[in-house]
Amino acid sequence: MKKLIFCCLVVFMGACKDKDNGVDPDQDFAQEFVGDYRTLTITSNVIGTEHLWGVTRVNNNQLKIAYTKNITVSVPGSEVKSWQKLELNNVVTTETNKFTINEIVDMQGQDGAITKQKLEGQGTKVINAAGVPQINIDLTLTNTASGVSNTEYLEFKKQ
Numbered sequence: 001m002k003k004l005i006f007c008c009l010v011v012f013m014g015a016c017k018d019k020d021n022g023v024d025p026d027q028d029f030a031q032e033f034v035g036d037y038r039t040l041t042i043t044s045n046v047i048g049t050e051h052l053w054g055v056t057r058v059n060n061n062q063l064k065i066a067y068t069k070n071i072t073v074s075v076p077g078s079e080v081k082s083w084q085k086l087e088l089n090n091v092v093t094t095e096t097n098k099f100t101i102n103e104i105v106d107m108q109g110q111d112g113a114i115t116k117q118k119l120e121g122q123g124t125k126v127i128n129a130a131g132v133p134q135i136n137i138d139l140t141l142t143n144t145a146s147g148v149s150n151t152e153y154l155e156f157k158k159q
Helices: 002-016
Strands: 035-041 046-059 062-075 078-095 098-109 114-127 133-143 149-158
Touching: 035 133, 046 078, 046 149, 078 114, 098 133
Parallel strands: none
Antiparallel strands: 035 046, 035 149, 046 062, 062 078, 078 098, 098 114, 114 133, 133 149
């Protein structure tokens, strides 16, 4: 009798089980972005700023970006070079070709000064006309102490 009750219980529990087979397991989009990226911006008083991203996968749908800005400024008679480094540790991938940046990080300057910066943006990975993968982003940097912000549209090409 105990065996019959146990068998009925097993059959009953199996019948109550959720049969939704259409649910996909969590997909990991992070690997789609891994690599080294570069872009160069030019402004009127700056000869050029080279933006470098080293993108690595941390976990499912989580990226780390080592961001370096190499800045060359023109002053009468010479050029002055400087750099800034930031490390983004919680970049979240949301689709196969999109990720979101929304975190406060330490920005280290060549002079050794460290400032807190809030970085925000939605990156999109595309294939450009030359067939090279690139990440397009409107990236906003806000100094948390002063509240001063700057938004740049950047096109990082995969190296």
